[in-house]
Amino acid sequence: MEKSRPLIVKVLVCSGILLVSVLLGICAGSAWISPQKLLADVLADGLSPDERIVLYIRLPRVLAAILAGSALAVSGAIIQSVLGNPLAAPNIIGVNSGAGLFTVLCTAFFPSAVRLIPAAAFWGALAAVLSVYGIARKTGASRMTIVLTGVGISSLLNAAIDTITTLYPDVLAGISSFKTGGVSGVNISSLFPAWIFIIAGITAAFMLSHDLDVLALGENTAGSLGMNVGAIRFACLAAAAVLAGAAVSFSGLIGFVGLVVPHISRKIAGSSENTAVLPLCAIIGGAFLTICDILARTLFSPYEMPLGIVVSYIGVPFFLWLLIRKKEARHNA
Amino acid sequence: MLELKNVSGGYGKRTVISDLSAIFPKGELTSVIGPNGCGKSTLLMLCAGLISCTSGAVLVGGKDILAIPRNDAAKQISYLEQMKNPGSISVRTLVSHGRFPYLGYPRRYTDLDRAKVEEAMSMAGVADISDRMMNELSGGQQQRVRIAMVLAQDTDVILLDEPLTYLDVRYKLEVMELIAKLRSLGKTVVAVMHDLELAFAYSDKIAVMENGRLTAFDSPENIALGDTLKSAFGVNAEYCEYAGRYFFKRAE
Numbered sequence: 001m002e003k004s005r006p007l008i009v010k011v012l013v014c015s016g017i018l019l020v021s022v023l024l025g026i027c028a029g030s031a032w033i034s035p036q037k038l039l040a041d042v043l044a045d046g047l048s049p050d051e052r053i054v055l056y057i058r059l060p061r062v063l064a065a066i067l068a069g070s071a072l073a074v075s076g077a078i079i080q081s082v083l084g085n086p087l088a089a090p091n092i093i094g095v096n097s098g099a100g101l102f103t104v105l106c107t108a109f110f111p112s113a114v115r116l117i118p119a120a121a122f123w124g125a126l127a128a129v130l131s132v133y134g135i136a137r138k139t140g141a142s143r144m145t146i147v148l149t150g151v152g153i154s155s156l157l158n159a160a161i162d163t164i165t166t167l168y169p170d171v172l173a174g175i176s177s178f179k180t181g182g183v184s185g186v187n188i189s190s191l192f193p194a195w196i197f198i199i200a201g202i203t204a205a206f207m208l209s210h211d212l213d214v215l216a217l218g219e220n221t222a223g224s225l226g227m228n229v230g231a232i233r234f235a236c237l238a239a240a241a242v243l244a245g246a247a248v249s250f251s252g253l254i255g256f257v258g259l260v261v262p263h264i265s266r267k268i269a270g271s272s273e274n275t276a277v278l279p280l281c282a283i284i285g286g287a288f289l290t291i292c293d294i295l296a297r298t299l300f301s302p303y304e305m306p307l308g309i310v311v312s313y314i315g316v317p318f319f320l321w322l323l324i325r326k327k328e329a330r331h332n333a
Numbered sequence: 334m335l336e337l338k339n340v341s342g343g344y345g346k347r348t349v350i351s352d353l354s355a356i357f358p359k360g361e362l363t364s365v366i367g368p369n370g371c372g373k374s375t376l377l378m379l380c381a382g383l384i385s386c387t388s389g390a391v392l393v394g395g396k397d398i399l400a401i402p403r404n405d406a407a408k409q410i411s412y413l414e415q416m417k418n419p420g421s422i423s424v425r426t427l428v429s430h431g432r433f434p435y436l437g438y439p440r441r442y443t444d445l446d447r448a449k450v451e452e453a454m455s456m457a458g459v460a461d462i463s464d465r466m467m468n469e470l471s472g473g474q475q476q477r478v479r480i481a482m483v484l485a486q487d488t489d490v491i492l493l494d495e496p497l498t499y500l501d502v503r504y505k506l507e508v509m510e511l512i513a514k515l516r517s518l519g520k521t522v523v524a525v526m527h528d529l530e531l532a533f534a535y536s537d538k539i540a541v542m543e544n545g546r547l548t549a550f551d552s553p554e555n556i557a558l559g560d561t562l563k564s565a566f567g568v569n570a571e572y573c574e575y576a577g578r579y580f581f582k583r584a585e
Contacts, residue, residue, distance in 0.1 A: 225431070226408070271466065273422055
């Protein structure tokens with residue numbers, strides 16, 4: 001679409017938007033803290049109350065939103081590319097639920113092993129994505145079948161999550177609104193070690209982006225170009241699982257970021273080439289979730305909505321629009 | 334040169350190709366024809382090393398394709414699968430993917446790679462649309478771009494699976510002429526074809542397949558004289574002096 005502008009310009013513009021959203025995320029909330037006031041406080045000695053709010057509440061929140069948004073967006077772009085299905089996203093095909101189940105299991109049975117949660121979530125996400133992929137492959141499934149398979153697996157995993165939370169009611173006490181997803185109440189320590197997983201996952205995704213493009217040409221073409229298709233595909237899906245797992249481990253089951261942001265990124269990139277799309281996803285995903293979080297805490301101030309709900313209000317209509325549009329495209333073809 | 338020695342193979346336990354031997358010489362275009370489901374595409378996948386033979390061997394330049402590392406095999410033999418939705422990707426990017434076997438890590442193109450890509454694009458007549466997106470192009474243009482990708486791969490052997498499918502007649506001729514041109518580069522070209530008239534008009538050799546076996550492998554003239562076409566398709570070939578082409582009529 002706008003192929004003419006070089007990628008670097010697009011990356012810079014999107015980074016600018018991210019920066020603005022971060023600033024807004026720090027200043028906005030139940031009480032507005034102006035940047036000038038904050039700057040003066042930072043320069044002065046001691047911690048002012050506003051500084052405390054920013055340091056202990058808002059900054060961790062913004063960081064969590066950026067990390068979760070980037071991770072889920074890149075994860076979604078990878079999954080869509082590997083499955084060759086623009087409707088596939090971590091929440092739709094059950095990857096988030098898989099991560100969620102393992103998060104809940106880990107919390108229920110190893111309550112002291114908080115640091116292990118991202119790793120546990122990774123295994124859950126990986127199991128979910130591989131089973132959807134396996135079923136799709138076995139049945140030669142069409143786009144819709146993949147989505148429906150994912151919905152099925154998702155429901156099953158959600159039932160399992162509910163079972164655990166019914167049997168162990170105090171499991172989710174530490175994670176606010178886990179099932180809708182959100183970043184309120186996140187503190188810096190709860191982002192560790194998830195942030196390392198996310199940085200590693202995004203780095204791996206960038207390193208694989210060229211191969212992912214070749215893989216997207218079709219597995220036979222990729223194979224005839226000398227690629228070890230099985231290994232690369234597994235590496236890509238594993239990276240997607242690391243990212244989704246780490247995001248879910250501290251932000252819960254936020255949906256639709258992995259669906260909406262890759263589509264926006266492809267529009268901005270003007271192509272589906274992952275070498276351009278993945279970096280844009282990482283930046284836009286962070287900005288998108290940060291902005292949604294600002295809306296979550298200001299729309300009905302002083303009441304606060306869970307972030308997941310705001311995302312759903314944006315994501316679900318978008319998903320439906322994609323469904324309808326795809327159908328039209330097919331009829332016209 | 335591509336040589337098949339008593340090749341059998343298929344998918345999982347299902348054998349599609351049984352005991353097939355053939356030699357595809359350098360600088361010749363061979364069209365593989367046969368009724369639907371006779372194993373033409375499977376044969377091509379076996380040749381490309383995408384599926385393994387259960388017995389026999391596919392030899393490229395005298396070496397067993399499965400014994401060569403995948404990456405090196407991809408420098409000797411290229412394979413173009415049937416047309417499918419190309420996605421939103423630029424012509425130059427797609428053709429550049431033909432250089433994948435030559436890229437080390439990180440995947441950076443050298444000047445040689447870029448030169449090969451430009452050369453392939455001008456050979457296929459798509460240099461002037463190199464900045465366009467694939468999904469904006471006509472079927473014929475898309476197919477020429479895909480052939481340019483295979484050319485950029487710079488292999489001695491080129492395998493094409495139904496390169497004319499979904500194309501309007503004008504583009505069929507255009508693409509077929511491009512395929513015929515590949516011979517002059519000294520390539521061994523093997524194409525699975527549905528269009529008998531074009532296959533007979535442009536090929537050096539015709540391979541007729543039926544039920545996973547090769548029933549004839551000869552020049553178009555000799556195939557037209559034999560009775561394998563009748564057995565495979567229920568048609569006879571007739572040569573029209575005026576058009577300089579073969580036509581096919583239902584056998585009585």
